[in-house]
Amino acid sequence: MLTSRPSIFAAFILLLVGFATNAANAQDKKAQATIKLLIPELPTKTFLKVDGKDFDVAATKDGDRMFITPQLEPGTTTKYKIEAKIVPNNYTEIFRIRNVVVKAGEELTVDLTKKDGKIKDDVRVRWVPTPESVVRDMCELAKIGKEDIVMDPGCGDAIMIITAVRDYKAMKGKGTDIDQDRVKESQKSVEMAGLKDKITIKEGNALKLTAEDLGDVTVLMLYMGNELNSRLRPLIWEHMKPGSRIVSHRFIMDDWKPDKTIKVTHEDEFEESVEEFTLHVWSVTGKEKMGIYPKIDPETIDE
Template sequence: MFSRHTARAFGLALTVFFLSSGLTALSVKAQPEKKDEKKDEKKDDKKAKSKLKILVPQDDAELLIEGKATKPTGPTREFETPELVVGKLYEYTFSATWRPNNYTVLTRVKSVEFKGGEDVVADLTKADPKAADKAVIRWVPTPDDIVDEMLKLGSVKKGDVVYEPGPGDGRMLIAAVKKGAAKGVGIELDPKKAEEAKENVKKAKYEKEITIIEGDALKDRDYSEATVVLLYMGNEFNNLLRPILEKQLKPGTRIVSHRFVIGDWAPDKTIKVTGADGDEYTLHLWTVKEKEKKK
């Protein structure tokens, strides 16, 4: 059995610099090792460097290796580790952050185990089912009259429980409760927006009906009580949310999205409405069916 060492546990501080060959090296500055970490290593252990090839989703993606920023750009990044004990297992964690559009920032993390001296390929172009991508969406308000159209499309009525990832200032949830919804829940990643939404809920005197949660709408969230889900979050976010909704939502639950679809999950209805501002808006409706609910 090989013992596994992460770059951190191995006592390495990673710094990135460029070599004339074009390959980027990960240089190390030795740090004092704990006695128990030093036991397995012998002075005559054979050591070698490993070459790392990292594939990233976008040419200008920001790449971190073991939490350290790197400078190269392009779809493929190449690096070289410090000398490692040949045959021992190591683990490096890679993180890529990129912007597929001007309102979405995605971060993907992948940890790769490898033996010292072996070349490594880390493919960050594909999502890792064991480590879900993180999405940060720039909030853009939906006009009040279009919010009303979304609520009509979703048939929001008395007794409904309405969930909204990324509620921003809370306007959709407030409008839903005004329409008769018994409960509204918003999950907001931005602390400032979460506070703004709470203040607006307080001003509307709906503190008993509406709860604003500060946190990640994609992480450890339970949407199972929702009868309506309102979305204006972007295609990428919707794709990440889809498996959660398919697994948790009850048949009959309505999902209404302003503009963006949910991957290849075809909406049951799509309408176009002209707003008070003269612009045209596209709204989509899905109704969860038994066959779409994954066990």
């Protein structure tokens, strides 16, 4: 037994050397890399691009997509830009980017199902106007009056700001929209309402609002979808002053519990129908960004 130990040891060393040599040889060779792209489950649709080119391959049985790189040089790294357009419903598009670095022979997973803190998602929603009677209900709910500066960050045709300034005597109104046509339409509506001295409209992305845009706003009026509202929430908490309010047509802001949620109805004369609308109002205390705010389970609120 004693005499066999050195030979077992030698064989073990030889084996290790063999593994190391194979590994070194493998590292010397060109090889493909595999990037597994995890995407949201259907019915959410996801459209992918890799380095600017459409990437439309069949899913694996788990519903994921495999991107196999060309043969990569050993010992170097290669960067890929993965872009996903995620469409969770017929009015929202989420644009998500991930930059990935791979080596020859490597396998890695990129999770496109969740937002992350590094590269922020961009979100667009399509234009669906709020009926004027519902805008009035929103003004009442937020108690808009002559001391208020109101803003709609996705103003459409400016119905919310015009109604707040013209009928509820808000001191000033500000509107932005990402769509140039909506901006022009809003500017025209403001001019026709004779409110050019009180309301300003400009082109802009709601997710890029700064302290300059939001710092003086006392009432933010929203009809922008849960996805956009949830990404607006940190900007609201960062820049809006205590005592300011947010009033939203239909959509909530993650788990931030509204002060009040009401249902209102609107009679559509053309369609001869009565529709029900849900409205929410929140007030900013200034403690939200420290995590101190009333919370709801989002599942318990109807969309």
